[in-house]
Amino acid sequence: IWxxxxxxxxxxxxxxxxxxxxxxxxxxxxxNHESFRKGFMSRDSILLWCITHWRAHHRRMRAALAExxxxxxxxxxRSPRAVRAWLADVARLDPSRQAAIH
Numbered sequence: 001i002w003x004x005x006x007x008x009x010x011x012x013x014x015x016x017x018x019x020x021x022x023x024x025x026x027x028x029x030x031x032n033h034e035s036f037r038k039g040f041m042s043r044d045s046i047l048l049w050c051i052t053h054w055r056a057h058h059r060r061m062r063a064a065l066a067e068x069x070x071x072x073x074x075x076x077x078r079s080p081r082a083v084r085a086w087l088a089d090v091a092r093l094d095p096s097r098q099a100a101i102h
Contacts, residue, residue: 001075002061003083014050 005013018039020026025033039045065074077083 001077002065004058004061004076004078005080006078010054011047011050014047018045018047 018034021028021034022036022039028034039047042048065076068074075086077086
């Protein structure tokens with residue numbers, strides 16, 4: 001399953017999440033918190049990485065998926081709406097997985 005959102009959409013999600021975490025001081029993992037300075041004004045910013053590396057990462061992912069064209073089903077979801085629809089279909093087709101999905 002590949003969540004293949006556009007670079008713009010991915011950057012928007014990442015920017016909004018970074019903004020929220022930088023002001024809420026939400027614990028991310030371990031003892032790591034995100035600050036406004038590190039999230040938006042640092043050379044180590046994940047947002048900057050997303051903007052500068054999205055296209056190359058996208059190309060590598062497409063090439064890697066093409067290598068697995070041996071009949072393996074690859075699900076490519078391009079939006080949050082597509083993810084919700086796919087999860088609803090999984091729950092409808094296999095009700096035993098419904099609790100794990102929600």
